[in-house]
Amino acid sequence: MLVFGTVVASRPHQVRIKIHEFDEFETSWYFVPQICTVKDKSSNSLAVNTEVAACVTEDFEDGCIIGALYNDEDVCILEDENVKLISFEDGTIFKYDKKEHKHTVDVKGQIYVKATDKVIFDCEVEMTQNLKVAKDVSDKKGTMQAMRNVYNSHTHSNGNEGEPTGTPSGTM
Numbered sequence: 001m002l003v004f005g006t007v008v009a010s011r012p013h014q015v016r017i018k019i020h021e022f023d024e025f026e027t028s029w030y031f032v033p034q035i036c037t038v039k040d041k042s043s044n045s046l047a048v049n050t051e052v053a054a055c056v057t058e059d060f061e062d063g064c065i066i067g068a069l070y071n072d073e074d075v076c077i078l079e080d081e082n083v084k085l086i087s088f089e090d091g092t093i094f095k096y097d098k099k100e101h102k103h104t105v106d107v108k109g110q111i112y113v114k115a116t117d118k119v120i121f122d123c124e125v126e127m128t129q130n131l132k133v134a135k136d137v138s139d140k141k142g143t144m145q146a147m148r149n150v151y152n153s154h155t156h157s158n159g160n161e162g163e164p165t166g167t168p169s170g171t172m
Helices: 144-151
Strands: 002-011 014-019 051-056 063-069 083-087 093-097 102-106
Touching: 002 063, 014 051, 014 063
Parallel strands: none
Antiparallel strands: 002 014, 002 051, 051 063, 083 093, 093 102
16 A cells, blocks of 8 residues: 655664554554665665655555655755756755766765775866875876976086085975
8 A cells, every 4th residue: 555654763774654644653664765785785764754655564564665755845956857966964965967967066075085996087187276195196207206306306517516506496
């Protein structure tokens, strides 16, 4: 049977709901479907007060949430069928516009990327803030450290009889 209700308790991958059309009946724990659960894993829990649709047994003993629903208080913030969006309570968003071919990620905090091999950008990268690097920076000609080694401790063959000239006024 199809019912509609409000989440009154939530734990990872399960919720209890209050079913309005049956005198505010409060259910046992119902499962919340996930995208994948066997080899690959996903996790998405529902917050208390989320309006949901559920498929339940006649005695309401067992049930499964079909999905979360928008309502008069919690309205959809998009009206463009070309845009996919995940918006978080802290203001972080993941948005993709299929028509514009633009992916926007706005994180209210830090992004940590760890790869066992490397991260490859096959595009121009534009930085609008500082770039800090813990290891060496290199291009197809060499590393910045190699340039510093050459230019910061160089000698002149003429004019100083081959002796070091001291620390350059502008180091690399």
